Amino acid sequence: MxxxxxxxxxxxxxxxxxxxxxxxxxxxxxxxxxxxxxxxxxxxxxxxxxxxxxxxxxxPTCDGIGLMYNFEVDDVDLEYERLTQLGNEPVMPLEDHPWGDRGFAILDPNGIMLYIYSNTEPSEDFKQYFK
Structure with missing residues (x-):
């Protein structure tokens, strides 16, 4: 398909x-x-x-448990500042990750986790997994 x-x-x-x-x-x-x-x-x-x-x-309705949407953005630090100023509480802190991104997460009204991130250079340990 x-x-x-x-x-x-x-x-x-x-x-x-x-x-x-x-x-x-x-x-x-x-x-x-x-x-x-x-x-x-x-x-x-x-x-x-x-x-x-x-x-x-x-x-049945969505309870959000286990569901996450990923939002790739150009400047995650700017989005973190903007979204927290709008009153969103991060459920995952803004931090760098060795697999090659910098990101944080908030929840929507349905309990869906929204992961907002920007790509970064992955660590040597994670480079082998990219195809």
């Missing part, structure tokens, strides 16, 4: 909170919004996220 696009849709009772969070913190552009389902574009490569309210009684 050759996919033309890949995006994720989070089933949540927090569609409104998600819309506001991503618009405020990531300059998300809403491209579809019928109230219970939203589609938004984030970044220059038009990465997309969708959030949808449950449509069936008892439909």
């Amino acid at each position: 050759k996919a033309n696009n890949l995006s994720s849709c989070v089933v949540t009772d927090k569609v409104d909170e998600s819309r506001e969070f991503y618009m405020k913190n990531f300059n998300a552009k809403i491209t579809f919004d019928c109230g219970w389902y939203i589609n938004m574009e984030i970044g220059k490569n038009t990465s997309t996220l969708q959030f949808m309210a449950p449509q069936q009684p008892g439909q």
Whole structure:
């Protein structure tokens, strides 16, 4: 299979909170919004996220546990400053990692971890793993 696009849709009772969070913190552009389902574009490569309210009684919703989105940015230090000034509390500190990035993480309203990072030179121990 050759996919033309890949995006994720989070089933949540927090569609409104998600819309506001991503618009405020990531300059998300809403491209579809019928109230219970939203589609938004984030970044220059038009990465997309969708959030949808449950449509069936008892439909499971996302609890965020174990789910992480990675956001590659040009200047992670600048994004750390900006996002913490907006009131986001890091759940992972801003630090350098030997596998070749500098990053930190915050949580969205659904408990999804958002890892924001910039690429750096990997240590010699990790260079062997890159293909």
